[in-house]
Amino acid sequence: MFKLIRSFIPSSLKTFFERNDPKRLEEWRDAARQGDINTVENLIKQGMMKDVNEDYVLQGLFIASQEGHKDIAGLLINNNCPVNGVGEHQKTAIFLAVEGNKKDMVEFLIDHGASLNHQDQNSHNVLMLAARLGFQEMVDLLIQKGCPVDYRDVEGKSALMHAIIVGNCEIAILLLNRGSKVNATDLKGTSCLHYAVMHRRTDIIPILFQFKAYKDATDKQNSNALMHAISMGEVEIVRMLLEYKCSVEAVKRHKLWIALHQAAWEADEDITKLLLEFGSDPNSTNSEGITAIISAIQGAKHKSVLDAVIRVIGVLAGYGCNVNAGDKRFGDSAIMYAARFGFHEVIEALVHLGADPNYLNKNNETPVITCIKHYYGSKKALYLQSIETLAKSGAILDYCAGGQTPLLYATRLARDECVNKLLSLGANPHITDENQVNALIVATQIIPRNRLVRGHYQRILTYLLKTGVNVNHQDAAGNTAIIFAVKNEQDRYIKVLLNNGANPYITNKEGISALQICEAVKDSYIKEQFRYFQEIRREVYEGAAVSDTVDGNPSNLYQNNSPIESTDDNTSTDAAKPINLLPNSPSLASTDDNKSTDVANSVNLLPNNPPVTSTDSNKSTGETDATKGASNDRMIDPAITPAVSDDQKETSLEVEAQKRGQETHQNEQRRSKRLRLK
Numbered sequence: 146m147f148k149l150i151r152s153f154i155p156s157s158l159k160t161f162f163e164r165n166d167p168k169r170l171e172e173w174r175d176a177a178r179q180g181d182i183n184t185v186e187n188l189i190k191q192g193m194m195k196d197v198n199e200d201y202v203l204q205g206l207f208i209a210s211q212e213g214h215k216d217i218a219g220l221l222i223n224n225n226c227p228v229n230g231v232g233e234h235q236k237t238a239i240f241l242a243v244e245g246n247k248k249d250m251v252e253f254l255i256d257h258g259a260s261l262n263h264q265d266q267n268s269h270n271v272l273m274l275a276a277r278l279g280f281q282e283m284v285d286l287l288i289q290k291g292c293p294v295d296y297r298d299v300e301g302k303s304a305l306m307h308a309i310i311v312g313n314c315e316i317a318i319l320l321l322n323r324g325s326k327v328n329a330t331d332l333k334g335t336s337c338l339h340y341a342v343m344h345r346r347t348d349i350i351p352i353l354f355q356f357k358a359y360k361d362a363t364d365k366q367n368s369n370a371l372m373h374a375i376s377m378g379e380v381e382i383v384r385m386l387l388e389y390k391c392s393v394e395a396v397k398r399h400k401l402w403i404a405l406h407q408a409a410w411e412a413d414e415d416i417t418k419l420l421l422e423f424g425s426d427p428n429s430t431n432s433e434g435i436t437a438i439i440s441a442i443q444g445a446k447h448k449s450v451l452d453a454v455i456r457v458i459g460v461l462a463g464y465g466c467n468v469n470a471g472d473k474r475f476g477d478s479a480i481m482y483a484a485r486f487g488f489h490e491v492i493e494a495l496v497h498l499g500a501d502p503n504y505l506n507k508n509n510e511t512p513v514i515t516c517i518k519h520y521y522g523s524k525k526a527l528y529l530q531s532i533e534t535l536a537k538s539g540a541i542l543d544y545c546a547g548g549q550t551p552l553l554y555a556t557r558l559a560r561d562e563c564v565n566k567l568l569s570l571g572a573n574p575h576i577t578d579e580n581q582v583n584a585l586i587v588a589t590q591i592i593p594r595n596r597l598v599r600g601h602y603q604r605i606l607t608y609l610l611k612t613g614v615n616v617n618h619q620d621a622a623g624n625t626a627i628i629f630a631v632k633n634e635q636d637r638y639i640k641v642l643l644n645n646g647a648n649p650y651i652t653n654k655e656g657i658s659a660l661q662i663c664e665a666v667k668d669s670y671i672k673e674q675f676r677y678f679q680e681i682r683r684e685v686y687e688g689a690a691v692s693d694t695v696d697g698n699p700s701n702l703y704q705n706n707s708p709i710e711s712t713d714d715n716t717s718t719d720a721a722k723p724i725n726l727l728p729n730s731p732s733l734a735s736t737d738d739n740k741s742t743d744v745a746n747s748v749n750l751l752p753n754n755p756p757v758t759s760t761d762s763n764k765s766t767g768e769t770d771a772t773k774g775a776s777n778d779r780m781i782d783p784a785i786t787p788a789v790s791d792d793q794k795e796t797s798l799e800v801e802a803q804k805r806g807q808e809t810h811q812n813e814q815r816r817s818k819r820l821r822l823k
Contacts, residue, residue: 173185173201173205174205176217177205178212180209180212180214185205185220186220200232202221202226203232204232205221206221206226206228206238210239210242210245210247210250210254211242213245213247213250215253218250218254219257228259229258229260234265236265237259237260238254239251239254239255239259239260239261239263239271240274244278246280248283248286251271251287252290255290262293262296264299267298268299269298270296270298271287272292272294272304273298273304275287275304276304276305276307276308276311276313276316277307277308277311277313279311279316281315281316281319284319285319294320295325297331300332300333301331301332301333302331305317305320305326306337309337309340309344310340312344312349314349314352317349317352321356327356327357328357328358333366334364334365336359336362336370338354338358338359338362339362339369339373342370342373342377342382342386343373345377347381350382350385351385354389360389360391361392369395370386371387371391371392372395372402372407374386375404375407375411375413375416378411378416380416380419383416383419387419387420392404393424393425394425402431402440403425403431404425405417405420405429406435406437407440408437408457409437409438409444409461410440410441410444412444412445412456413457414453414456414460417437417457417460417461421460421461421464427465427466428465428466428470430470433472433473434470434472434474435472436466436472436479437461438462438468438479439472439478441454441458442479442483442486442491443482446486451488451490454488454491455491455494458491458498459498462498462499468480468495468498469499469500469501475506475507478504478506480502480504481506481510481512483495483531484513484519484531484535485519486519487516487528487530488527489530489531492512492535496539502540503544505546508547509546509547510546511540511541511546511551512531512540513540513544513551514546516531516563517532517551517554517555517558517560517563518554518558520560520562520563528563529562529563529566532551532563533570542571548578550572550573550576551563551572552567552573552574552576557587557591559591559601561601561604561605561608564608565608568608574612575615575618577618580620580621581619581620581621582621583614583615583620584609585609585615585616585626586618586620588605589627589629589630589635589638590624590629592633593635599635599637602638603638603641606638606641606642607641610641616642616645616647617647617651619653622653622654622655623651623652624653625647625648625653626638626647627643627659628658628659628662630642630659631649631659647659
């Protein structure tokens, strides 16, 4: 069967398969490798050079060149094998000869027309290849044969740079003596001196200086050789460069760094000392006014080497560096940068070296405020510790800069843990800004953007009220915390404030109280809060005598002896419409002849609450019969009131407390359902 199929194959095709037989190709390669010229000649006579793929023919030349068999290479070249034929990795025969360090073969190929400027896939020519391999005699031969000394690869590197990179000092000297440019740079602006420093070629650096290498030449990143040595932490190379008079004030990155700043940023104590010993100015600044101490703190943010940073700061301070020097942009000093990053250990070290814990920058911010400002993320505990460190170091927690104290600032930003920390360290919660606004009012006048922020403000209210802050404090406009809470419809704030004695009868300078604002609020849950408020004070109210009330309001329900009213002369004296939150609650009436018959600022919260009239002798005491009758029906004479035992009172109070709890729970469920529907 096989013979039958073979009979149909053309003779020319059969000849092609025979000549490309793998066994014949392996015989071809072995003959070239072993230098068997007779076998090579026989294969050529059999047509090996004609019908075989050119790649297989070149394999014979490449193998012969690498092994140094000039006779076979000559035989192949004479039989029209291309001397500059390209094989694997874009290499020609002369590359294989250089790799094998065959000087005679290289010279033979050059004499037969081999190109010296051809580049392999790495864009290297034969001179670069010889320099990287360390073949000094080969380099000399190639230069003698006319290979260009400063020929560049695709990255702009010369043979001298390749010799420096691999550390071939003798070849570097040879290339320099043959005219290679010592100050040539590649496409990135990197010079031969830069490569010697970056690759730690301490034996080549002095040679480059002997050939007049530029000491302070910079690359396209504005880094010179000294900067590269500092960034690598090479103390001996830095010392060598300084001894060769490299400038210690050389700049980097468009004048944003100098050598001392680089050493401080790297937290390298030895190099910092070395630069200072060679005359570097400890108070030198860059174009942004950054000192070396600030650079050390900035570097610690990225490297987390606080112990090394503290040692570097100590070295700089020992040489006279000003620890309170500020930058140009915001005027921030070193302690401000330490507070910004939450480095409480660095803060403690700076204070020990003379840093001011109450330093004030251009934005009227202190280190404590800076800690509060950057209090976020996973480093919150570090900022709290920094605040405590500053307080122990002498920071004034009530320092008012720009109209705000740290406590007011923390409250505005809803930093509840910062507020708690400041209060525990002794911050004064009663201090106000220029508008008489204290922290309690700040917490209620800001509308939270979500539930999370609202929870922060609610905790802040709790922390502040625990300190005994005046819950009824009024700002310059006469507003109290509960007025803002009702105005912003923050029911949770209202509950906290009412439970802590907030007086809803207090009016601001416009004559408006929290209860009057409540009447206009659409949220029924807020009104439920006031009903809850009146229920929990029922017993106190019913036991209060009429003589203990002022303008119809029970005086013993609040912290103050009387409700606070606005004293603004411009406020209108016209009566506001009385608010009646509960049904069957009679309104109050006034009989003042000089005023309207409506009652000003009168509120009736509780059911069956007797109206109280003014007892001023200068006012009229006339009342309508209907009003008197209603009043007499509801007045309770203490003399005829039946006595109630303590057990009965406790039982009734427990029942009422259970009812209130059930009502509150139902109200919260209704409110949650309403929010879900929204």
